[in-house]
Structure formats: C-alpha cells, structure tokens
Amino acid sequence: MKFVDEYRESESVRRLARALARRTTRPWTLMEVCGGQTHAFLKFGLDALLPKEIELIHGPGCPVCVTPVEAIDRALDLAARADVIFCSFGDMLRVPGSERDLLAVKAAGGDVRMVYAPLDAVRLARDNLTKQVIFFAVGFETTTPATALAVLTAARQGIENFSLLTAHVLVPPALESLLASPNCRVQGFLAAGHVCAVVGYREYEPIARRNRVPIVVTGFEPLDLLQGVYRCVNQLEEGRFEVENSYGRVVLPDGNPSARAMVDEVFGAVPQRWRGMGEIPASGLALRPRYAAFDAARRFRATEPRTEPESPCIAGLILQGIEKPRDCPAFGRECTPEHPLGAPMVSSEGVCAAYYRYRRLERSGQGAKG
Amino acid sequence: MTVHESTWTCPVPRVPDLIQMGHGGGGWLTHRLLERIFRPAFGNPLLDAQHDGAILERGSSRLAFTTDSFVVRPLFFPGGDIGTLAVNGTVNDLAMCGARPLCLSAAFILEEGLPLETLQRIAESMRRAAATAGVVIVTGDTKVVERGRGDGMYITTTGIGTIEHSRTIAPSSVRPGDVVLLSGDIGRHSMAILAVRGELSFETTLLSDCASVAEPALALLAAGIDVHCLRDPTRGGLATTLLEIAQTAGVHIHLDERSVPVDEEVRAACELLGLDPLYIANEGRFVCFVPEAQAERAVGILRAHAVSANACRIGEVRADASGALTATGILGTERVLDMLSGEQLPRIC
Missing domain, CATH: 3.30.1330.10 (PurM-like, N-terminal domain)
Structure with a gap:
C-alpha cells in the first residue's frame, strides 16, 4: 500500500529506534496528544522500542472520550424522538450517557444512523422531508470542516429539517489547560498531525515559547511516531522549545486555508466542557448567529441535565496524563470494553481501550515492558 | 486557566436489556447471550462442546x-x-x-x-x-x-x-506445539459486502470469498493428517475465531501477523475505514490445527485445491494455559488480541 508501507518498514523503524536510544541521555516525559497516535504506539508495539528513559503520557485527543456526558444525554433524548433521524459517527454509538448509549436507543426504536460524513446527514434530510435530521457534530479540528460544509450546503440548498448537535472541541486551548495544571509532568508534545493538516501549527508557537515545551507535529505511522519522538527528545536534549513539523507530507504551516475559512464562516469559539477536564475557555465551537437556525439545541427544547452517578472511574486523571489506565482500580475488572465505566474504555481511540486491547496481559507480568 | 478536579467522574451505564445489533456480531455480546440465555436453557454435553x-x-x-x-x-x-x-x-x-x-x-x-x-x-x-x-x-x-x-x-x-474417521476434531484436541494453518487470504467477504451496501461510498473490484471448503478439509483427513481442530473464521473474523479456540482449549495461541495474507485492496479499504482485517468476516476460509511435524505436508495438500491454493502457516500453540491470543506485528513486537465488543465501529478520524 503506497504511502503507508514505507512508513511501517521494520528495518527503518528499528534503525530510528537505535538512533533515538543514542540521542537520549536523560529521562523525558512526552505526551502524544491524539488518541489515534496512542493506539498506533500500542498496536504496533512501538512503545517496546523506546528507550526506557522516555515515558509517554497519553493525551486527551480522543473526541469520543472528552465529549461531556450532558451532550451525550442530549443526543440520547433527541435520538429517542419519533420525528428524528439521528446521525452519528460510528465511534459515538456506544459511549455511555448517564443511563444508556445510542445503540440502546436504536434497539428501543430510535432511528439512529451511522454516517461517515456530515454531508450524508444533509442528504438524508433532503430525502426525508417529514423528519428532523440531526447530526451529532463531535470531534477536533479534523472533523470541523466537514461539519461546516454540511451546514453551508444545507443553507445553500434551503434544507430546513437539518440541524446540528454541536460538541466540537479545539486542541490548543486544551494543551494550555493541561500545561497550567500544577500536576502537569509533560515536557514535550507530539501534536496531532491530522488536526494540524487542517489548522496548521502557527497557533502552537506561542504555547511552545511561553511554556518552554517543544511541540512536534507528528503523523500516525510507526516511522512518523518515532520520528516525532526523536525530534522532541532532540530539542529537549539541546534545550530548545520550538514547534517543528515532522509530518511535512501532510501538514503545511497554515494548514488548509479554505477549510479554515469555512469553519470560521460557520462557527465561533465558545467555552466548552470536556469530559474529565471541566470547562476550558474558547475550546469549543458554536454556530454563528446567521447559522443559528441549524442549532438543534435551539430547535428542540433542552431537557434537565441528569446528575452523574458515583463511579470508581478515574477518566479525568487519565485524560490529563496524570494517571495511566493500569493505575485505575476498575481497569480490566469492573471496567472493560464490553462494560465501560468511562469513555476512554469505549472509543477505538480511547487510551483505556488501547491498554486493554494490547497490553492487558502485562498486569499478570506477561509483557515485555511495563 | 485550571482544570476542575470536581468534574472528574464518568457515569456507569446500565446494562441494556434489549437485543442490539452487536448481539448478532459474533463477538463478546453474542457470547454473553449464549452464556446467559441459551446455555442455561438448553445446556447439554453436545451443546457445551461449543463447536460449529x-x-x-x-x-x-x-x-x-x-x-x-x-x-x-x-x-x-x-x-x-x-x-x-x-x-x-x-x-x-x-x-x-x-x-x-x-x-x-x-x-x-x-x-x-x-x-x-x-x-x-x-x-x-x-x-x-x-x-x-x-x-x-x-x-x-x-x-x-x-x-x-x-x-x-x-x-x-x-x-x-x-x-468417516475416529478423530476428535474440536478445540479440546488442540495441543501446545500445534501449528495454525490458514487456507487463504482474509477479509474479502466483509469488504465486498461493505462496498456494495452503498452506505459507505467506496468502489472496489473485490469479490466475496464465499465458497465450500469441504473438499480441502476432507482431503487433509483422507491423507491421514492428524487434524486437531478446524474452524471457519466467519463473523468476528480470524482473531475472534482463534481467541474462541484458545479460550475453549485453555491454551495460548500466538499469531505471526506478518504471515497472514491480506489482499492489497482489502488492506487499503480497511485502512481507510479504520477496520482491522483480523476482525472482519470470511465465508470461504478456514483455520486448521495440526502437529508441527505434519504442518508442511498439510500445507501442500491444501494448496492442491483452488479454494485453499494460498494456504500458509500463521501461528502456533504455546504451552501456557492463559486462553490468550497474541500476535507479533510488522515491527516484530508483540501485542494482545482481544475479542470484539459488539460490532466493529468505524472511527471518527
């Protein structure tokens, strides 16, 4: 497979791992921001190739994991309505709200559809004029342009039965929030390559400078990830704190200007609650007033938020990289992918699910590296 | 700007009491249905053997x-x-x-x-x-x-x-030291179906592998190969099938992912959709557990049949009784393979 296999080639990866081991003289703690990167590290067993001085902390970059429970409860309420076709990315279907998940709503008769692209939801709206079609707009900067395009398309075609339940989140404010925490141990970041493909990396430059952390824009294949780690460690060893682009085949400094313009046309930044991290200023997106007609929260009356039940889940600490999944008393016991207590155990990008799938046996001492 | 520690909770979802699509997916939910409803209701020694x-x-x-x-x-x-x-x-x-x-x-x-x-x-x-x-x-x-x-x-x-033979072909016959053979490449059926469902727009020339595998399976037995277990990796895919056998037999199966044949087009479509070829359905493939000493001859017999012409060795049975499935990946490092929970859901980004 072109553009994939060359970045998975075993000998190149091992050669880079050896170079990294030679370059590393001291312990360093790095955070890979994106859940896709976390899974790739564990799936390919790349963590086993890192020098023991390097500790990886897994970041909050899993859109499913950080979507607040009240947004999911809202989604469940809307999806259960008889006049609604509720559209969601597949990942979101099994994430528990305070009582159930979207698959359970579907089983109970709700019209819940999995879509790949927000435009599919617009098409559904056009084909089902007697129904209200709601798209559950979640995700980081990677998915926002597609959502914006859906809104613009619906506006242009005058499709009035389409609306969004928005829970989009933005990466840079979350990084700042993490860095501001007194418990933060992160010394360098591997920034999420696909987020940067959309928004570029200019916004990271002041964050790197102010907080004295290197930020390396990193891809998702084994060679990309190791190269990201290498460049981050190299900066730390040299005492540099810069933004570097290690994913040049995909990312430009200013990202994708037309995608950014589209997002900017449709959305403005607002404070946003993150599951596990609380409210972070300017870290979410809301429809601008001229597109407010597409806001499902306005179109349908809000329901009372439910209180969250007690749980041993420490998702908040894990999403901030303060604790590892294995530190959670519920991990692999009460909490498994089949019976998740928290979102990180549900999503294909969730860090707990990654540890459960790829590293579970290490609890009983059968693994190579702890 | 600080994080609010008071909000660090995650809710416990109630276990849904309705049949969901995942109950038919062949993964963990299907198993739970068997364990909680069908085996208590119907339980008998023949059913408890958990064979096909x-x-x-x-x-x-x-x-x-x-x-x-x-x-x-x-x-x-x-x-x-x-x-x-x-x-x-x-x-x-x-x-x-x-x-x-x-x-x-x-x-x-x-x-x-x-x-x-x-x-x-x-x-x-x-x-x-x-x-x-x-x-x-x-x-x-x-x-x-x-x-x-x-x-x-x-x-x-x-x-x-x-x-027409006296062997016990079942997970319980699997022994440490056995070799795992696979009759051909995986994932064609699932991808051919996904491509024509129309919900995901991608085009491919892939054909389902749907076929009878009786001929090569019986040929192994006729040739006197000491076949310990046979299983077709349908829904849930190769990984789920091997994991079921590992758990029933109480052995550790180790897979060399590099030796599992996957067609280029299947691999590309899986990559694009965020699916793992090891977990998608096949309808004309089977795995076969045989003693190491007969593995090479068994592969030769399988390759003589068109439906299993690309048969190969993909793994081995290890001595520990963990019931686990592990795999050596493309970089030579090991990981654990788990059973799918519910349906395999494509990821967001």
Whole structure:
C-alpha cells in the first residue's frame, strides 16, 4: 500500500529506534496528544522500542472520550424522538450517557444512523422531508470542516429539517489547560498531525515559547511516531522549545486555508466542557448567529441535565496524563470494553481501550515492558 | 486557566436489556447471550462442546449436525448472494466438524412483495452451490411476512454430514506445539459486502470469498493428517475465531501477523475505514490445527485445491494455559488480541 508501507518498514523503524536510544541521555516525559497516535504506539508495539528513559503520557485527543456526558444525554433524548433521524459517527454509538448509549436507543426504536460524513446527514434530510435530521457534530479540528460544509450546503440548498448537535472541541486551548495544571509532568508534545493538516501549527508557537515545551507535529505511522519522538527528545536534549513539523507530507504551516475559512464562516469559539477536564475557555465551537437556525439545541427544547452517578472511574486523571489506565482500580475488572465505566474504555481511540486491547496481559507480568 | 478536579467522574451505564445489533456480531455480546440465555436453557454435553456443529453418536456411526441463519443485505453481492452463503455456510460448518456434508434443509422467510424472479435466481444459485459442494437439499419450509417486516428474504439452512474417521476434531484436541494453518487470504467477504451496501461510498473490484471448503478439509483427513481442530473464521473474523479456540482449549495461541495474507485492496479499504482485517468476516476460509511435524505436508495438500491454493502457516500453540491470543506485528513486537465488543465501529478520524 503506497504511502503507508514505507512508513511501517521494520528495518527503518528499528534503525530510528537505535538512533533515538543514542540521542537520549536523560529521562523525558512526552505526551502524544491524539488518541489515534496512542493506539498506533500500542498496536504496533512501538512503545517496546523506546528507550526506557522516555515515558509517554497519553493525551486527551480522543473526541469520543472528552465529549461531556450532558451532550451525550442530549443526543440520547433527541435520538429517542419519533420525528428524528439521528446521525452519528460510528465511534459515538456506544459511549455511555448517564443511563444508556445510542445503540440502546436504536434497539428501543430510535432511528439512529451511522454516517461517515456530515454531508450524508444533509442528504438524508433532503430525502426525508417529514423528519428532523440531526447530526451529532463531535470531534477536533479534523472533523470541523466537514461539519461546516454540511451546514453551508444545507443553507445553500434551503434544507430546513437539518440541524446540528454541536460538541466540537479545539486542541490548543486544551494543551494550555493541561500545561497550567500544577500536576502537569509533560515536557514535550507530539501534536496531532491530522488536526494540524487542517489548522496548521502557527497557533502552537506561542504555547511552545511561553511554556518552554517543544511541540512536534507528528503523523500516525510507526516511522512518523518515532520520528516525532526523536525530534522532541532532540530539542529537549539541546534545550530548545520550538514547534517543528515532522509530518511535512501532510501538514503545511497554515494548514488548509479554505477549510479554515469555512469553519470560521460557520462557527465561533465558545467555552466548552470536556469530559474529565471541566470547562476550558474558547475550546469549543458554536454556530454563528446567521447559522443559528441549524442549532438543534435551539430547535428542540433542552431537557434537565441528569446528575452523574458515583463511579470508581478515574477518566479525568487519565485524560490529563496524570494517571495511566493500569493505575485505575476498575481497569480490566469492573471496567472493560464490553462494560465501560468511562469513555476512554469505549472509543477505538480511547487510551483505556488501547491498554486493554494490547497490553492487558502485562498486569499478570506477561509483557515485555511495563 | 485550571482544570476542575470536581468534574472528574464518568457515569456507569446500565446494562441494556434489549437485543442490539452487536448481539448478532459474533463477538463478546453474542457470547454473553449464549452464556446467559441459551446455555442455561438448553445446556447439554453436545451443546457445551461449543463447536460449529454437534456430533451425534449412534452405535459405531457418527453424524455432524448444524444450523445457520442468513440475513445478509444486499441479497446479491459481488462473488455471491444469500443463497450461496446459506449453502456454503452450513456445508462449511459440517466440514469444520470433520464431516462429509450429506444433505441440507432450507427454510425461507420471504417478505411480501419480493419479486419471484429474485427468489428464482437465488434458488438457482443454491442449486449450483449445493452441486459444487456435493450436497442435496432434501427438505424445506416457506413462510411469508408482511411488507416492511423483513429484508426481502432470510434463509435458514440445517445440515447433516457423516464422520468417516475416529478423530476428535474440536478445540479440546488442540495441543501446545500445534501449528495454525490458514487456507487463504482474509477479509474479502466483509469488504465486498461493505462496498456494495452503498452506505459507505467506496468502489472496489473485490469479490466475496464465499465458497465450500469441504473438499480441502476432507482431503487433509483422507491423507491421514492428524487434524486437531478446524474452524471457519466467519463473523468476528480470524482473531475472534482463534481467541474462541484458545479460550475453549485453555491454551495460548500466538499469531505471526506478518504471515497472514491480506489482499492489497482489502488492506487499503480497511485502512481507510479504520477496520482491522483480523476482525472482519470470511465465508470461504478456514483455520486448521495440526502437529508441527505434519504442518508442511498439510500445507501442500491444501494448496492442491483452488479454494485453499494460498494456504500458509500463521501461528502456533504455546504451552501456557492463559486462553490468550497474541500476535507479533510488522515491527516484530508483540501485542494482545482481544475479542470484539459488539460490532466493529468505524472511527471518527
């Protein structure tokens, strides 16, 4: 497979791992921001190739994991309505709200559809004029342009039965929030390559400078990830704190200007609650007033938020990289992918699910590296 | 700007009390249904063997008995249709018991409004599939449900086969030191179906691998290969199948992911959709556990048949009783492979 296999080639990866081991003289703690990167590290067993001085902390970059429970409860309420076709990315279907998940709503008769692209939801709206079609707009900067395009398309075609339940989140404010925490141990970041493909990396430059952390824009294949780690460690060893682009085949400094313009046309930044991290200023997106007609929260009356039940889940600490999944008393016991207590155990990008799938046996001492 | 520690909770979802799509996915939810409902209700030694079919002993003769329902959408797909699936699926389940497939029943649930021409085409492809597999369809049933109450057509086939050897072909016969063989590349059926469902727009020339594997499976036995276990990796895919065997047999199966053949087009489509080829369905493949000393000869026998011409060795059975499945990945490092929970859901980004 072109553009994939060359970045998975075993000998190149091992050669880079050896170079990294030679370059590393001291312990360093790095955070890979994106859940896709976390899974790739564990799936390919790349963590086993890192020098023991390097500790990886897994970041909050899993859109499913950080979507607040009240947004999911809202989604469940809307999806259960008889006049609604509720559209969601597949990942979101099994994430528990305070009582159930979207698959359970579907089983109970709700019209819940999995879509790949927000435009599919617009098409559904056009084909089902007697129904209200709601798209559950979640995700980081990677998915926002597609959502914006859906809104613009619906506006242009005058499709009035389409609306969004928005829970989009933005990466840079979350990084700042993490860095501001007194418990933060992160010394360098591997920034999420696909987020940067959309928004570029200019916004990271002041964050790197102010907080004295290197930020390396990193891809998702084994060679990309190791190269990201290498460049981050190299900066730390040299005492540099810069933004570097290690994913040049995909990312430009200013990202994708037309995608950014589209997002900017449709959305403005607002404070946003993150599951596990609380409210972070300017870290979410809301429809601008001229597109407010597409806001499902306005179109349908809000329901009372439910209180969250007690749980041993420490998702908040894990999403901030303060604790590892294995530190959670519920991990692999009460909490498994089949019976998740928290979102990180549900999503294909969730860090707990990654540890459960790829590293579970290490609890009983059968693994190579702890 | 700080984080609010008071908000660090995650809710406990209630266990849903309704059937969800994932209950039919062959993964963990399906297993839970078996454990909580069907085995307590029906439990008996034959069912508890947890094989693809039951082995019935009458005097000195042994029969294999199995059943399967087919609910595929769309009814016709590249490389087959619901009829070929219904015949080959049950034929293969018999073959995986080490039996020679003898005869099938076919029960049809038809939706009001289904064109007769569609039914005719499917009956014809069932006839052809049965002839190829050497079985006859000897009994059947037809029911009709109202329009909107079924996806055109559902088929249930039940099959009987004769066991013409004295081996116990079952997970319980798997031994440390056994070698795992795979009859060909994986993932074609799932990807061919996904491509024509129309919900995900991607184009491919892939054909389903839907076929009878009885011939190569029986050839192994006829050649005197000491076959310990046979299993076709249908829903849930290769990983789920191997994990089930590891758990039932109480052994550790180790897979070399680099040796599992996956067609370039299947791999690319999986990569794009965020699916793992190890967890998607096949309808014309099987895995086979044989002693190390006979592995090479067994591969040779399999390769002599068109349907298993790309057979190869993919793993081994290790001594520890962990019931685990592990894999060496492309970088030479190891990981754990787990059972799918519910359906495999494509990821967001």
